Amino acid sequence: SLVHKLRGLIPLEVYLAEKMGLDRVHIVPGDIDQDPKVLKELGKLAGRFIRDVVQDDWVIAVTGGTTMSEVAHHIPPMVPGKNRVLVVPARGGLGEQVEIQANTIAAGIAQRLGASYRLLHVPDNLHGDKMENLLTDVRVQEIISLNKGANLLIHGIGVPEEMAQRRGIDWQEFLRQAPRLPVGEAFGYYFAEDGSVVGVTPTVGPKLEDLVKLNMVMAVAGGKSKAQAIMAVVKRGFIDVLITDQGAAEAMQQRL
Numbered sequence: 081s082l083v084h085k086l087r088g089l090i091p092l093e094v095y096l097a098e099k100m101g102l103d104r105v106h107i108v109p110g111d112i113d114q115d116p117k118v119l120k121e122l123g124k125l126a127g128r129f130i131r132d133v134v135q136d137d138w139v140i141a142v143t144g145g146t147t148m149s150e151v152a153h154h155i156p157p158m159v160p161g162k163n164r165v166l167v168v169p170a171r172g173g174l175g176e177q178v179e180i181q182a183n184t185i186a187a188g189i190a191q192r193l194g195a196s197y198r199l200l201h202v203p204d205n206l207h208g209d210k211m212e213n214l215l216t217d218v219r220v221q222e223i224i225s226l227n228k229g230a231n232l233l234i235h236g237i238g239v240p241e242e243m244a245q246r247r248g249i250d251w252q253e254f255l256r257q258a259p260r261l262p263v264g265e266a267f268g269y270y271f272a273e274d275g276s277v278v279g280v281t282p283t284v285g286p287k288l289e290d291l292v293k294l295n296m297v298m299a300v301a302g303g304k305s306k307a308q309a310i311m312a313v314v315k316r317g318f319i320d321v322l323i324t325d326q327g328a329a330e331a332m333q334q335r336l
């Protein structure tokens with residue numbers, strides 16, 4: 081049964097949390113790479129975690145991606161009595177499908193929780209002057225400061241080459257400019273195996289230095305193919321809680 085499978089994974093959760101310096105690790109049975117249904121279970125587990133920790137007046141910040149979209153779809157309805165919860169996107173719009181953009185996911189999670197939401201109606205990936213201009217807008221600044229004070233930030237983790245493709249970045253050119261091989265991605269930051277930043281794509285969302293200051297950062301990512309990416313981002317040190325699957329968890333165990 082699922083309960084038995086979950087129980088069997090507890091020692092691995094404890095082991096990974098200790099070895100990787102995380103407060104908590106939660107693992108769902110299976111591997112997303114082998115069985116897409118596991119992604120739904122990952123979303124459910126993350127959703128339950130959110131429902132259980134959220135408190136009155138909390139601000140929850142969220143990124144986009146297919147994993148976060150699953151969280152939004154499977155989050156259980158809010159336990160009654162939690163008031164004035166606000167969900168905000170941690171990224172602006174990207175040239176991705178609308179279903180997996182941070183704005184859509186923030187609205188989806190808010191609806192499920194009976195919370196309010198705010199949106200970041202701006203493109204996420206502008207360069208130079210254009211980005212600086214955007215950041216002078218008070219409405220943008222407001223969402224950014226809400227992000228900086230978020231009680232809970234939830235994000236996905238990506239495999240760099242795939243994320244570069246999704247964002248229309250020339251991967252070969254990106255590799256040439258990176259001082260070391262990027263193996264993990266989160267928030268538009270690209271990390272090498274030791275957690276150092278080796279590339280950045282512009283974002284209106286919170287900066288790395290903002291993330292470190294947050295109380296509770298939760299990453300949701302699974303699949304054996306993401307093991308190395310998860311480890312690199314965790315090495316950076318801003319993640320507190322990791323929700324993953326057995327495929328990624330066992331592959332990480334082997335690499336530790």
Ligand code: BG6
Pocket residue numbers: 143144145146147148171235236237238239243265266267268
């Ligand atoms: C993006 C997040 O939207 O989703 C990234 O900003 C993350 O931090 C990515 O790497 C993961 O996407 P997916 O589809 O693999 O869940």
